[in-house]
Amino acid sequence: MDVTIFSDVEQLSRAAADYIVRVAREAIAARGLFTLALSGGSTPKKLYSLLATESYRSQIDWSKVEIFWSDERCVPPDDPESNYRMANEVMLSKLPIPAEHIHSMPADQADRDAASVAYTQEMKRTFGTDDVPQFDLIQLGMGPEGHTASLFPHQPSLREQQRLVMPVSVPKPPPDRLTFTPRLINAASHILFLATGAEKDEAVGAVLEGPYQSDEYPAQIVHPTHGEVTWMLDTAAAGKLRKQK
Numbered sequence: 370m371d372v373t374i375f376s377d378v379e380q381l382s383r384a385a386a387d388y389i390v391r392v393a394r395e396a397i398a399a400r401g402l403f404t405l406a407l408s409g410g411s412t413p414k415k416l417y418s419l420l421a422t423e424s425y426r427s428q429i430d431w432s433k434v435e436i437f438w439s440d441e442r443c444v445p446p447d448d449p450e451s452n453y454r455m456a457n458e459v460m461l462s463k464l465p466i467p468a469e470h471i472h473s474m475p476a477d478q479a480d481r482d483a484a485s486v487a488y489t490q491e492m493k494r495t496f497g498t499d500d501v502p503q504f505d506l507i508q509l510g511m512g513p514e515g516h517t518a519s520l521f522p523h524q525p526s527l528r529e530q531q532r533l534v535m536p537v538s539v540p541k542p543p544p545d546r547l548t549f550t551p552r553l554i555n556a557a558s559h560i561l562f563l564a565t566g567a568e569k570d571e572a573v574g575a576v577l578e579g580p581y582q583s584d585e586y587p588a589q590i591v592h593p594t595h596g597e598v599t600w601m602l603d604t605a606a607a608g609k610l611r612k613q614k
């Protein structure tokens with residue numbers, strides 16, 4: 370695992386954008402395709418807007434990028450709480466990505482089980498596999514209580530063994546969500562965690578340096594079988610780490 374601490378969100382976001390460019394270019398050179406799952410929340414907003422600027426835009430062949438989401442709130446896509454809406458506003462609408470490569474989660478469907486199954490099928494079709502899709506990169510955030518994607522402490526989703534995407538009800542509004550399960554996340558080639566702000570310092574310390582208790586700190590469940598994990602933190606989020614990496 371690689372952990373880097375940055376002095377501010379600007380530096381962190383630039384490093385994250387550079388990292389995404391590198392992984393994207395390697396994937397496109399190797400297989401002609403880059404599969405990326407985004408997170409929501411506020412932390413990646415700066416990163417996403419940087420990727421839409423000319424200097425980053427020109428470094429990736431966006432026609433070869435397939436975009437998914439690791440979790441989504443069950444709200445319409447134009448709702449201020451929608452993870453899709455944030456990414457679309459600051460990044461996707463400004464990039465030359467074919468519309469059919471942008472796979473938003475159908476989280477506003479009334480039948481959330483059916484929506485999860487449909488999203489899983491769409492993913493498998495895109496990856497051309499009937500097995501567990503192996504994302505080139507899943508970008509994740511973490512909440513102050515250690516949740517990641519919409520995998521929250523003590524929830525059955527942490528023990529899900531079969532499904533790749535599932536509906537959950539979580540303690541943070543809006544409560545109804547769809548989320549990637551650990552089985553899908555842990556198949557990825559690269560995981561990039563971003564965490565900023567002092568309100569996350571305890572969870573960062575517990576996840577990175579504490580005993581393994583993924584039921585308390587779901588971000589600890591992220592251990593890709595054949596992939597690498599990179600954490601990018603700002604100094605505030607890293608404040609409780611004993612070893613300043």
Ligand SMILES: O=C1O[C@H](COP(=O)(O)O)[C@@H](O)[C@H](O)[C@H]1O
Nearest residue numbers: 408409410411412510511512518
């Ligand atoms: O609810 C969510 O929270 C996490 C963390 O969000 P942040 O605002 O603290 O950056 C996010 O990664 C997840 O995608 C989102 O749905």
